[in-house]
Amino acid sequence: MxxxxxxxxxxxxxxxxxxxxxxxxxxxxxxxxxxxxxxxxxxxxxxxxxxxxxxxxxxxxxxxxxxxxxxxxxxxxxxxxxxxxxxxxxxxxxxxxxxxxxxxxxxxxxxxxxxxxxxxxxxxxxxxxxxxxxxxxxxxxxxxxxxxxxxxxxxxxxxxxxxxxxxxxxxxxxxxxxxxxxxxxxxxxxxxxxxxxxxxxxxxxxxxxxxxxxxxxxxxxxxxxxxxxxxxxxxxxxxxxxxxxxxxxxxxxxxxxxxxxxxxxxxxxxxxxxxxxxxxxxxxxxxxxxxxxxxxxxxxxxxxxxxxxxxxxxxxxxxxxxxxxxxxxxxxxxxLKTKSSKAEDSFDSVKYLNDSALELPSISMAVITKETTHLYENAFEIITHGLNLQRHNIVSSMPLDEVVEKEYSKEAVDIDDFYNRKIKGIYGEIIDFSTRAQSHMSPEDIETLYKLKLANRDIVEAVKDTKHLQKNLVKYSKSTNEHIKAQYNTIRRDLAELLRNINIIATTDEEDVMIMLLSKAKLHTKKYDILANGTLDNLIRKGLITNEMATSLMNDSAYAYDISKNLIEMANVIFIENNSEMKSIGEDMLISDDEIDSILEQKEVS
Amino acid sequence: MSIKKFMQSVRESLGLSDFEKSGKKKSVKNLLKKLRNREDKILKSLKKKIEKKEKKELKEELDIISLQIKNGKKILDKLNS
Known part of the structure; x- marks a missing residue:
């Protein structure tokens, strides 16, 4: 007025x-x-x-x-x-x-x-x-x-x-x-x-x-x-x-x-x-x-x-x-406190994005990176619970076999509900903010921003894949068939290992630890792929699992593979490329797909 | 002389064009030093009597580190050429 x-x-x-x-x-x-x-x-x-x-x-x-x-x-x-x-x-x-x-x-x-x-x-x-x-x-x-x-x-x-x-x-x-x-x-x-x-x-x-x-x-x-x-x-x-x-x-x-x-x-x-x-x-x-x-x-x-x-x-x-x-x-x-109602409290919202950050491209980039990390933290919670694991066990030094044994809940958690409360809104805001920030940016900044947007998409995709994976995972990780149960628990264990390594990458200052763990994660993703390493063929050939189990395992191992790939890509963008020391060299120092193949071939020979 | 060329010559005379390169070199050298230290530690551990599983893990790390050191050297050579 x-x-x-x-x-x-x-x-x-x-x-x-x-x-x-x-x-x-x-x-x-x-x-x-x-x-x-x-x-x-x-x-x-x-x-x-x-x-x-x-x-x-x-x-x-x-x-x-x-x-x-x-x-x-x-x-x-x-x-x-x-x-x-x-x-x-x-x-x-x-x-x-x-x-x-x-x-x-x-x-x-x-x-x-x-x-x-x-x-x-x-x-x-x-x-x-x-x-x-x-x-x-x-x-x-x-x-x-x-x-x-x-x-x-x-x-x-x-x-x-x-x-x-x-x-x-x-x-x-x-x-x-x-x-x-x-x-x-x-x-x-x-x-x-x-x-x-x-x-x-x-x-x-x-x-x-x-x-x-x-x-x-x-x-x-x-x-x-x-x-x-x-x-x-x-x-x-x-x-x-x-x-x-x-x-x-x-x-x-x-x-x-x-x-x-x-x-x-x-x-x-x-x-x-x-x-x-x-x-x-x-x-x-x-x-x-x-x-x-x-x-x-x-x-x-x-x-x-x-x-x-x-x-x-x-x-x-x-x-x-x-x-x-x-x-x-x-x-x-x-x-001066943030106003929030009880209903809003259950919905997580953006922590770092604000219009004043749009003034300068470098600050926009910094807040988008921080918000993406926030989105990942929420995704970490959802993925962990979706795999029926406990978060504090993953970030601890507890042996992974024990981590898998300690379940989060007797029943499957509602990933859709988690997604709507803790992912969807923040993801939408990041994309909206990025689009607005882009108009003030140079071509090089836009390229970096594009990678950040992809990292966000990777996080969301990983959550969605967890939802698909969860259905059979809950069912078969308690199955009386020891073979299928072991396979699903291996999937849980491998993903728990990846989440633990990403957590270390996110919190360490040691560049050699970062690239070692990320390279290791890339290697393990390929190594543990049961389609590629012949595990699935073995189980079917020996009649250890039913056809229905084999189909589920084949689909779910693909979901687990995609979750790993997406999270590795995301970690590379957020924690390696955004690290001032690693920015220009991180990509070249990580092992390539060909190098992974050469390590795996060496192992087969030995 | 165009402004672009003028700016380039100013950058060169002040050594600003090498600034980025030398920063990158320093990062690679630091990283290589850390990787070599880690490699030494793994080699020492492998000489000790350890469990089979642990030995397998260390060997895998050694494979990765060897490749990373190789990649680091390649980057350094490129920067020096």
Whole structure:
């Protein structure tokens, strides 16, 4: 409802402003160009986020001070806290970093935004910035048209900076010309009332522009030509800091629970810091004066003093919050919980997929991989129970013959029910998400994504084959005919071995163990195929099983063979090809089908 | 000079094109080292008095490792050529 009213109101106000004042038009155009510059700059940095940024993020966030440092540095370089926030939300959503680290990054990003104020106050307002903008735009646009991703990225960054500079130029010019017709400073309000009014204006301006950076640049441009008073500018800066959290809260509505918690932390941090700043306003201004004197800022240089205020107020907030981060995390985990009814509880849903992850291809890929692993964990449960085995025995070191003896249930479990509750929904969501993620991906990424989709299909097929296998497996594993019973228990044993090995592959860091176990699994699948190794022929020839049993065994061994093949393929994609050390060599190091045949032939000869 | 060629020459002069290759080489070498260690352990175990079943399993592992070491060497040769 609010959105429906807000947009037309803004458009009407803007149109009216353009009609009565050409200078207002220039200022607005400056803000629009500046915001477009920020979008372009973000687009440029996204081109370089295909792994490098994410790797640095993961390695730089294991300690709180590192998270804060990372947030500061990346925001200072990219001049966009929103891109850093988006990345952070995506990483939390993907389970790659925790909420505490995420909050650390946001705190650092908050300090990082102050570099924008310093650049604007120290450089942007003193030189003819548009002179730098023009060549940047020209070079930038030429590079944007290039095919190479890196050149395109550089082009977007150059064009983005060009637009930022051009926007600042127009804002500055607009305010200078505006001053000749209307003196906004005469509308300034003093005292506590003025403080609250201008905080409100700061909030509103940031919510409308969706960027505190743009608001602060606008404040500095107005302050530099004396269109607003220094006191009112300070209040506007506090307001901008609150307004930016509203933008983050709105942005988090489409994200998962972790994204919402992070936005909650951002909101609490900025509002509390703002309240403290209002209460201690006089003391902070006093400290700003001392610092300004110390670093040699002239008494009448209000723009640089504003930059000092902005930095001091944000650093103060971060220092104030550091001791309480763990408490804040606990509070957010307690208060913001996923809503689920009892009926929904029995249906498992996706854990990692969320729309915020769609922003960057590498993050989309990371969440799809994690979700596929989640799907496999559910499939592992279904397959194990379908084979009438106990999960904890499979992942233990219990001898496999004993694992087979210990049944899960006296009756067959309902695999259809399991499938509907724990597989179907997640599988559908992964495919839907992959299709949406694909539109932002390069051809190489699409190829990797295709393999991931196939891995998902392999998991689903393995579950379906287990359902087919289960029927006779329950019947014959208790048969009075010892031969057929032994065959079905061998199938259970072989699959239990495969599931155990995949579990080890999924949890180990040792690459040699991974490729050894997967190669072994490939070898055993072929070795234990009773059609190929002659076991079935033997049983029939010697009349040890009936014709009906032989037909069932032949069909079911084919199902078991397919389950093994599908699970091996899946494990290769998820655990070998997605392992950073094994990615480029895993495929070549696994033994091929010909090599398997040669090992089997050797055995026959010996 | 086209931009593509220019970028290629920059990559070469900074040694960036070899970066990927050397990373791959390092991974293969590490893996080969681990596989050889494992091979040694199996050979030592086979010399001891062990059950027939265990011996069969170890021999099978040895067959796989030998092939993997061979494959690793092939990859390394390709990367060095």
């Amino acid at each position: 609010l959105r429906k009213i807000l947009l037309p109101s803004i458009l009407i106000i803007l149109a009216y402003g353009f009609w009565i004042s050409p200078d207002f038009k220039e200022i607005s155009a400056g803000v629009a160009i500046f915001l477009f510059g920020m979008l372009t700059l973000e687009e440029g940095f996204k081109a370089f986020s295909g792994g490098t940024l994410e790797k640095i993020l993961q390695k730089s966030t294991d300690k709180l001070y590192k998270s804060i440092g990372f947030g500061f540095v990346t925001t200072a370089i990219m001049q966009s806290s929103s891109l850093v926030s988006v990345l952070t939300i995506s990483f939390i959503g993907a389970g790659l970093i925790g909420l505490t680290q995420g909050i650390g990054i946001i705190l650092g990003a908050n300090i990082g935004t102050t570099t924008g104020a310093w650049l604007m106050a120290g450089f942007g307002l003193k030189v003819k910035i548009s002179a730098y903008a023009m060549p940047m735009l020209a070079f930038g646009v030429i590079l944007i048209f290039q095919k190479a991703k890196s050149l395109k990225g550089i082009g977007y960054i150059l064009a983005g900076l060009g637009f930022l500079f051009l926007g600042i130029h127009y804002m500055k010019d607009g305010f200078e010309a505006f001053k000749e017709t209307v003196d906004l400073a005469s509308l300034g309000v003093d005292g506590f009332k003025g403080l609250l009014i201008y905080i409100g204006i700061g909030i509103l301006a940031t919510v409308v522009m969706q960027s505190s950076h743009a608001t602060i640049v606008l404040i500095l441009a107005a302050l530099s030509v004396g269109q607003i008073t220094y006191d009112n500018a300070l209040a506007l800066t506090i307001g901008a800091n609150i307004g930016t959290t509203i933008t983050a809260v709105i942005g988090s509505l489409s994200s998962n629970i972790d994204g919402k918690r992070l936005a909650g932390a951002h909101f609490i941090f900025n509002v509390v810091t703002a309240v403290v700043a209002v209460v201690l306003m006089n003391q902070i201004i006093y400290v700003v004066e001392i610092i300004s004197d110390f670093i040699g800022i002239a008494n009448d240089n209000h723009t640089l003093k504003l930059a000092v205020f902005d930095s001091l107020f944000k650093i103060m907030g971060v220092l104030m919050f550091i001791p309480f981060i763990d408490k804040l995390v606990n509070f957010l985990n307690r208060t």
